[in-house]
Amino acid sequence: MAQTLTETAGSLEAMTPAPYRVTDKRQDTYDTWTFELEPVDGAPIVPKPGQFNMLYAFGVGEVPISNAGNFQTDERLVHTIRAVGAVTKALCAAEVGSVIGVRGPFGNTWPIEQAVGQDVVFVAGGIGLPPLRPAIYHVIKNRSDYGRFVLLYGARTPSDMVFLDEVRGWQREYDVDLDLIVDVGDTDWKGKVGLVTKLIPPANFDADDAKAFVVGPEIMMRFVAQGLINRELPPEAINISLERTMRCGVGLCGHCQIGPTLVCRDGACYTWDQVADFLAVKEL
Amino acid sequence: MKTLDTVIAESPVFAGLTQEQLEFIAGCAQNVHFEAGEHIAKRGDAADAFYLIRIGEIALDVDVPNKKPVRIDTVEAGQVLGWSWLIPPYQWNYDVTATELVRAVSFDGACIRDKCASDTVLGFALLMRFSQVIVGRLQATRLRLLDIYGTDTH
Numbered sequence: 001m002a003q004t005l006t007e008t009a010g011s012l013e014a015m016t017p018a019p020y021r022v023t024d025k026r027q028d029t030y031d032t033w034t035f036e037l038e039p040v041d042g043a044p045i046v047p048k049p050g051q052f053n054m055l056y057a058f059g060v061g062e063v064p065i066s067n068a069g070n071f072q073t074d075e076r077l078v079h080t081i082r083a084v085g086a087v088t089k090a091l092c093a094a095e096v097g098s099v100i101g102v103r104g105p106f107g108n109t110w111p112i113e114q115a116v117g118q119d120v121v122f123v124a125g126g127i128g129l130p131p132l133r134p135a136i137y138h139v140i141k142n143r144s145d146y147g148r149f150v151l152l153y154g155a156r157t158p159s160d161m162v163f164l165d166e167v168r169g170w171q172r173e174y175d176v177d178l179d180l181i182v183d184v185g186d187t188d189w190k191g192k193v194g195l196v197t198k199l200i201p202p203a204n205f206d207a208d209d210a211k212a213f214v215v216g217p218e219i220m221m222r223f224v225a226q227g228l229i230n231r232e233l234p235p236e237a238i239n240i241s242l243e244r245t246m247r248c249g250v251g252l253c254g255h256c257q258i259g260p261t262l263v264c265r266d267g268a269c270y271t272w273d274q275v276a277d278f279l280a281v282k283e284l
Numbered sequence: 285m286k287t288l289d290t291v292i293a294e295s296p297v298f299a300g301l302t303q304e305q306l307e308f309i310a311g312c313a314q315n316v317h318f319e320a321g322e323h324i325a326k327r328g329d330a331a332d333a334f335y336l337i338r339i340g341e342i343a344l345d346v347d348v349p350n351k352k353p354v355r356i357d358t359v360e361a362g363q364v365l366g367w368s369w370l371i372p373p374y375q376w377n378y379d380v381t382a383t384e385l386v387r388a389v390s391f392d393g394a395c396i397r398d399k400c401a402s403d404t405v406l407g408f409a410l411l412m413r414f415s416q417v418i419v420g421r422l423q424a425t426r427l428r429l430l431d432i433y434g435t436d437t438h
């Protein structure tokens with residue numbers, strides 16, 4: 001089993017960004033880009049589904065970004081980044097051929113192998129789809145090991161959806177029960193309109209024998225978790241990925257503490273029962 | 285083949301009504317269907333009906349000057365479309381279009397209102413049920429005001 005850098009907390013290796021070259025860049029939405037990266041020299045980082053890397057825009061700062069690659073085939077790192085702050089704007093401005101710093105992989109992994117034999121339900125909001133993508137590809141590669149394969153994807157508008165062609169390809173090729181929804185559409189939009197929670201009651205899964213994997217802004221995950229619980233999916237079967245301000249990535253600085261847990265070290269993947277009480281506390 | 289009162293009874297909206305009340309309501313109902321793209325109502329039209337969607341999907345659109353119409357909601361199988369029939373001035377507030385083949389039960393709004401006026405127990409029962417539909421839409425709208433996808437994620 002590969003050792004993650006979290007397990008070597010405090011080492012020089014864990015704290016030193018490795019130079020990675022941007023080998024491909026694609027604009028997904030008006031403020032979101034997907035990058036492919038490969039090491040300038042040395043062995044590449046080999047992440048697992050659910051893990052994140054710290055990406056460093058030299059001279060600007062570092063941010064944690066989930067791995068979004070298809071680990072079944074991609075040798076390069078894949079990260080989808082939304083330009084919302086100084087660091088992410090600097091990263092999104094990086095052109096093909098330029099170099100950024102990468103530390104990782106950090107954090108725990110999606111317990112996707114624990115869902116073998118069960119239905120799997122992926123719920124993504126906005127750019128919450130990329131962090132789920134490695135786990136989705138794991139299910140695709142091992143499709144016969146899993147039951148029904150449900151993907152519910154919501155976004156503000158159709159143009160805010162990422163990887164949409166790929167998602168529709170999964171539906172065609174891998175027997176995915178796909179349901180798409182946007183807050184606001186236009187008359188060309190062929191999917192549903194409303195909140196992503198609207199997709200949960202009719203979703204085709206057996207709540208007695210399923211696991212859910214949910215990524216999106218925290219407020220979205222809260223409502224989705226409640227919707228899944230209303231379908232009688234147990235809280236311990238609902239997996240989410242938390243986001244907190246991170247600095248070190250190895251559980252030393254404490255910036256990402258929530259209750260008794262450090263998200264960079266113990267997460268970012270949690271089950272709903274592990275964190276629901278803490279997420280209900282204001283300003284925690 | 286199911287009778288209309290049986291179909292109506294299977295909808296959560298009408299759950300708990302007595303058989304007599306269901307038959308009463310079914311007297312104001314008929315099966316209808318709409319082809320994909322067919323307009324069901326236009327904003328400002330008399331809201332003389334509401335629908336229990338059995339199959340298919342319906343879109344609610346708003347015209348925006350110099351832009352494409354904005355699709356603000358969709359109503360899917362199992363849900364009820366329309367509550368303007370209940371509240372004056374009994375007019376549709378949005379353009380309503382079938383986005384695919386729709387099979388539905390159509391209820392005559394004036395007929396139901398008359399029955400509710402003459403049978404206040406039924407009237408209260410229906411008002412309670414439609415209040416839930418309206419509150420559900422209101423809560424969904426409030427959640428959408430939160431722009432739940434708008435905050436940053438990974």
